[in-house]
Amino acid sequence: MQILVVGSGAREHALCWKLSRDPGVRRVVCAPGNDGIGGHFSTIPVDAADPEAVLTLAEQHRIDLTVIGPEAPLAGGIADLFSARGRPIFGPRRRAAQLETSKAFAKDFLQRHRVPTARYRVCGDAESAVRAIRSGEFGDSLVVKADGLAGGKGVVVADTRAEAEAAIQVLMVDRAFGDAGSRIVLEERLYGPEVSFFVIADGEHAVPLVAAQDHKRIFDDDHGPNTGGMGAFAPSPLVDDAMRDRILGEVVRPVLYGLIIEGSPYRGVLYCGLMLTADGPQVIEFN
Structure with missing residues (x-):
């Protein structure tokens, strides 16, 4: 089997390394990759956010399976x-991937399917967001x-x-992250330790x-402010067998079932960012 890993970061390097150790895999290619990956695997320049370009590459190199690392190609x-x-291909279709690519979509989805998460409000302009903040x-x-x-x-x-109003200025007015801030989600603040819970899903089963803890x-x-990640460790001692089963029952299975009935089965890695509150696990976000 020949496998194409799409992406250019440490995650993709790890995927290449692990996939290459499978006895059924004879070649792993990474596109576009980076210098570190290129020291051990073949890399091919490509715009990972251009689905047609990646498809052409997969066809030219007779790739048997394509594995997507970053979120941008999935959003595309x-x-x-x-x-x-x-x-x-290993990775969810565009609508299912909206669990990660749109916080508003994810919150509305969770509410529709009664998956535990914080109270929230979606705002489409800075004025309404500030009013909601000031309302208390x-x-x-x-x-x-x-x-x-x-x-x-x-x-x-x-x-x-x-501080919340200052964030509205940065996200919606200054557009520090471009169109990502065209809408914002306001949420009640939850309290408790955070854990990252991962499953491999085939659309129905998980x-x-x-589990890990990501700081x-x-x-x-x-x-200080959030970053893309300052470090993580696994396994998390907070997720024992009982908590694992609770997360599967209260979060993972309802999410997968909800996507099935909405016509978008989820295939790929589902990364659930959770807060373990006094009332149980609640979804913060999907990654």
């Missing part, structure tokens, strides 16, 4: 295109999220309403992987 519909052309609907401390993809930096955990704040002692 690469899985839809490959599936339409009958080429095997979410208290003095709340969370402000850019709707679209922002490299893990579009979430602000505001300790005061003034196989859980090792996003830029400074020590969980201070």
Whole structure:
């Protein structure tokens, strides 16, 4: 089997390494890759966000399976295109991928399917967002999220309403992350430890992987703005067998079933960012 891994980061390097160790795999190619990956595997220049270009590459190199790492190709519909052309691909189609690519879509979806998550409001302009903050609907401390993809930096955990309003200025007025801030999600702030829970899904069934703890704040002692990640470790001691089963029952299975009945089965890795609150696990986001 020949496998194409799409992406250019450490995640893709790890995927190449692991996939290459399977006895049924004779070649792993990464596109576009990076210098580190290129020291061990073949790399091919390509615009990963251009589904047609990636499809052409897969056809030219007689790729048996394409594995997508980053979110941008999924948002661009690469899985839809490959599936339409009958080429095997590992990664969700565009609508299912909206769980990650649109915070507003994810929150509305969770509400429709009664999956535990924080109270929220979606705002399409800065004025309505500021009014919602000043109303005190979410208290003095709340969370402000850019709707679209922002490299893990579009979430602000505001300790005061003034900080939340400043985040609206940055996201919606200054457009620090471009169109990702055209809409924002305001959420009540949840309290408890965070865990990252992963499953491999085939559309209906889910196989859980090792849970992790991902630390996003830029400074020590969980201070400062969020980043794309300052470090992580696994397995998480917070997810024992009982908690794993609870997350599968209360979060993962309802999400997969909801996508089935909405006509968008999820195939790929589903990464559930969770807060373990006093009331149980609640979804913060999907990655």
